[in-house]
Amino acid sequence: MPDDLPLLEVRDLSVSFRSRGRDVPIVENVSFSVDRQEILGIVGESGSGKSVTAMAIMGLIDAPGVKITGSALFRGQELVGLSQRSFRHLRGREISMIFQDPMTAFTPVYTIGWQIDEQIRVHEAISRTGARARTVQLLGDMGVPDPERTANRYPHQLSGGLRQRAMIAMALSCNPSLLIADEPTTALDVTVQAQILDLLRNLRHNYGSSVLLITHDMGVVAETCDRVMVLYSGRVAERGPAEAVFRQPGHPYTGALLDSIPPLTGPRPERLPSIAGAPPPPLERPSGCAFAPRCHYVHESCMILPSLIAYGTQDVACVLPAEGHPLPPRAAGAA
Amino acid sequence: MNTTLLHAEGLRKEYKLPRGQTLRALDNISLEIMPGEVLGLVGESGCGKSTLGRCLLRLTELSSGTITFDGCDISSLNERAMRPLRRQMQMVFQDSYASLNPRRRIGDLIAEPLRVHPDNNGKKRSSSTIEARLAELTELVGLSTSALSRYPHEFSGGQRQRINIARALALSPQLIVADEPVSALDVSIQAQIINLFTDLKERLGLTYIFIAHDLAVVRQISTRVAVMYLGAIVEQGETDAILHTPAHPYTAALIAAVPEPVIRKNASRTLLRGDVPSPVSPPSGCRFHTRCPKAQADCAIVVPDLRPLPDGRVVACHFPLVNDP
Numbered sequence: 001m002p003d004d005l006p007l008l009e010v011r012d013l014s015v016s017f018r019s020r021g022r023d024v025p026i027v028e029n030v031s032f033s034v035d036r037q038e039i040l041g042i043v044g045e046s047g048s049g050k051s052v053t054a055m056a057i058m059g060l061i062d063a064p065g066v067k068i069t070g071s072a073l074f075r076g077q078e079l080v081g082l083s084q085r086s087f088r089h090l091r092g093r094e095i096s097m098i099f100q101d102p103m104t105a106f107t108p109v110y111t112i113g114w115q116i117d118e119q120i121r122v123h124e125a126i127s128r129t130g131a132r133a134r135t136v137q138l139l140g141d142m143g144v145p146d147p148e149r150t151a152n153r154y155p156h157q158l159s160g161g162l163r164q165r166a167m168i169a170m171a172l173s174c175n176p177s178l179l180i181a182d183e184p185t186t187a188l189d190v191t192v193q194a195q196i197l198d199l200l201r202n203l204r205h206n207y208g209s210s211v212l213l214i215t216h217d218m219g220v221v222a223e224t225c226d227r228v229m230v231l232y233s234g235r236v237a238e239r240g241p242a243e244a245v246f247r248q249p250g251h252p253y254t255g256a257l258l259d260s261i262p263p264l265t266g267p268r269p270e271r272l273p274s275i276a277g278a279p280p281p282p283l284e285r286p287s288g289c290a291f292a293p294r295c296h297y298v299h300e301s302c303m304i305l306p307s308l309i310a311y312g313t314q315d316v317a318c319v320l321p322a323e324g325h326p327l328p329p330r331a332a333g334a335a
Numbered sequence: 336m337n338t339t340l341l342h343a344e345g346l347r348k349e350y351k352l353p354r355g356q357t358l359r360a361l362d363n364i365s366l367e368i369m370p371g372e373v374l375g376l377v378g379e380s381g382c383g384k385s386t387l388g389r390c391l392l393r394l395t396e397l398s399s400g401t402i403t404f405d406g407c408d409i410s411s412l413n414e415r416a417m418r419p420l421r422r423q424m425q426m427v428f429q430d431s432y433a434s435l436n437p438r439r440r441i442g443d444l445i446a447e448p449l450r451v452h453p454d455n456n457g458k459k460r461s462s463s464t465i466e467a468r469l470a471e472l473t474e475l476v477g478l479s480t481s482a483l484s485r486y487p488h489e490f491s492g493g494q495r496q497r498i499n500i501a502r503a504l505a506l507s508p509q510l511i512v513a514d515e516p517v518s519a520l521d522v523s524i525q526a527q528i529i530n531l532f533t534d535l536k537e538r539l540g541l542t543y544i545f546i547a548h549d550l551a552v553v554r555q556i557s558t559r560v561a562v563m564y565l566g567a568i569v570e571q572g573e574t575d576a577i578l579h580t581p582a583h584p585y586t587a588a589l590i591a592a593v594p595e596p597v598i599r600k601n602a603s604r605t606l607l608r609g610d611v612p613s614p615v616s617p618p619s620g621c622r623f624h625t626r627c628p629k630a631q632a633d634c635a636i637v638v639p640d641l642r643p644l645p646d647g648r649v650v651a652c653h654f655p656l657v658n659d660p
Contacts, residue, residue, distance in 0.1 A: 045521035145609070159610045189379035189548065191607040194592040198606060216521065219594030246598045260526035261596050262555035264578070271533060272555065274526035278491050
C-alpha cells in the first residue's frame with residue numbers, strides 16, 4: 001500500500017451505549033489520523049471518551065446495545081464492524097495495547113516470560129527456545145535488568161516500573177505498527193514515568209511503531225507527542241501539532257486546562273485559574289458547544305454545535321478564531 | 336516569635352516482617368511546624384510520607400520518637416487521653432469515596448464529629464447548634480445546603496472531596512493532614528480544590544501538612560517542603576529555595592522528571608536509573624547512592640547527616656548541589 005496514507009484514519013467515530021431505553025452517546029463524531037512513526041496524544045479528563053475511542057478501534061467493546069458508527073481504516077482495512085475472528089489476526093500482531101495497570105494485564109499464575117512467549121507463538125510459527133530468545137531480547141531492549149532471570153519471575157515479584165516495561169515488551173513482541181497506550185504511566189512514580197516516556201518516544205526509531213497515547217496529563221503530551229487531540233465530553237475540542245497547541249491553544253477548554261496546571265517554575269500564582277463546574281454527563285450534554293456552560297468566552301453563537309474549523313495548523317471546535325478573536329498565545333508557552 | 340504547633344523528634348516506625356526481617360518505614364525523622372504554615376511532604380511511593388502523616392496524628396503507632404503538639408507531648412498518650420486532642424488535628428484522604436460511608440447522608444457524615452465530640456464547655460451539642468454549624472461548613476467549602484440530604488454516590492470526585500474537607504473542618508481543628516487530597520482528581524477540578532485549601536487556610540488560620548507526589552501541586556500550596564526518600568528526609572526548607580535550587584541530587588532528579596506542559600526543544604534530561612530500592616534492605620551509606628548521578632565511593636559507606644545550609648534548609652548529602660559556606 002502507498003506510504004503516504006496514514007496508518008490509521010478514523011472518521012466520524014461515534015459510540016453509544018444503551019441504558020434504560022435510551023441511547024447514551026459516549027463518543028460523538030471523532031475524527032483523527034495517526035501517521036507512520038508518529039505519536040498522537042489523546043487528552044481529556046475522566047469521562048471525555050478517550051479510552052472508549054481506543055477500545056472501539058481495538059474492537060474491545062462487545063457489550064449488548066452498543067452502537068459503533070463511523071469508520072476506522074487501519075492500513076486501508078475497515079475496523080468498525082470487523083468480526084472478532086478477523087480482529088484476532090490484527091490484535092497483538094498489527095495493533096497492540098498497553099494499559100494503566102500492568103498487574104491486571106498479566107495473569108498472576110504464569111511467569112512474565114511464559115506470557116510473552118505465548119503471544120509470540122500464537123502469531124508466529126517459532127520454536128519455544130526461539131520465542132524465549134526473542135522475549136529475553138525484548139525485555140533487555142525495554143531496559144529490564146537481567147532479562148533472563150526476570151523472564152522467569154511472576155508479575156507480583158516485579159516493581160510497577162518493571163511490570164510496565166514487561167507489558168510494553170509483550171505489546172511489541174510481534175512488532176506491531178501501532179501501539180495504543182492507555183494511561184501507561186499514570187500509576188508510576190515520576191522518576192519511573194520519565195523512563196517509560198523515554199522508552200515510548202524511542203519506539204518509532206527502534207521498532208518503527210506509531211503510538212496512540214491516551215493520557216489526562218498535558219505534561220506527558222508535551223514531553224512525548226508529535227500531535228495532540230483534545231477531547232471534551234465525547235467530542236473533539238481541538239487537534240493539531242503539539243507545538244502549535246501548546247504555544248497558542250485554539251479552544252478555550254485547552255487554554256483553561258493548561259492554565260489550571262500549577263506551574264513548576266516562574267512566579268507562583270496566588271490562586272490557580274480553575275475551571276468552574278464539571279463536565280456534563282453524556283445525557284445532559286448541551287446541544288451547542290459542550291464547554292459553553294464553563295467557558296469564559298461564551299456568547300450567543302455558542303448555542304449552536306461548532307464544527308471543527310481550521311485555524312493555522314490546528315483544527316478547533318470553537319467559533320472564536322473564525323470570529324476574529326483567537327485566544328492569546330500562552331505566556332508560559334516559551335520556556 | 337510564634338511557638339511551634341507540632342514538633343517531632345527522632346520518629347521511627349518499624350514493621351516486623353516474617354523471617355526476622357524489619358521494614359524501616361520511618362528512620363529518625365524530625366520536623367517542626369509553625370502555626371499557619373503549610374509543610375509539603377513529597378517523595379515517591381513507598382518513601383514513608385503517608386506513614387509519617389499518620390504517625391504525626393497518632394493514627395499509626397510509632398516505634399520510637401516524641402511528638403509535641405501545641406506544647407503537649409502526645410507520643411505516649413493513650414487512646415482516651417488523645418481523644419480531646421483529636422478535635423485539633425484532622426485528616427483528609429486521597430480516596431474521597433472510600434472516606435465516606437455510602438449508606439449515610441452527607442449531613443450525617445459531616446455532623447458525625449459534632450455528635451461524637453462535646454463542645455468547648457463539655458456539653459453535648461444541641462441539634463440546632465449542629466444544624467447551624469452544617470450550614471456554615473457547607474458555605475465554607477462551596478457546597479449547597481441541598482447536598483446535606485443526598486448520598487456520597489450522587490457527587491463527583493471533586494464535590495466529595497469538598498464534603499471530606501467540610502467534615503475535617505467540623506470541629507475547627509488547628510492542624511489538617513491532607514494525604515494526596517487532589518491526586519485522584521482531574522486537573523480542572525484539582526485546581527478548584529487546591530484553591531479551596533488556600534482560601535480555607537487564610538479564612539480560618541489553618542496549618543497543613545500536605546502530602547503529595549506532584550511537585551507542582553506541592554509548590555503551589557506549601558510554604559516549606561520536606562523531600563523523603565526510603566523513610567528519611569533528605570532535604571527540607573523553604574519551598575522556593577528547594578524547588579529552584581535543589582541541594583540534594585534526589586530533589587533535583589525529582590524536579591527534572593516532572594513532565595511540564597511546555598514543549599521543550601532537544602529535551603534531553605538526565606533520568607534516574609532503576610526503581611526505588613526495597614525499604615526492607617535499603618542500600619548502605621546514603622540510601623540514594625545506588626541511583627545518584629553524583630555518587631562517590633564514600634557515599635556507599637558513610638550515612639550523610641542532615642546538615643544546615645546557609646539559607647536555612649537542611650540537606651542529607653555529602654556533595655550537595657548548592658555550595659557550602
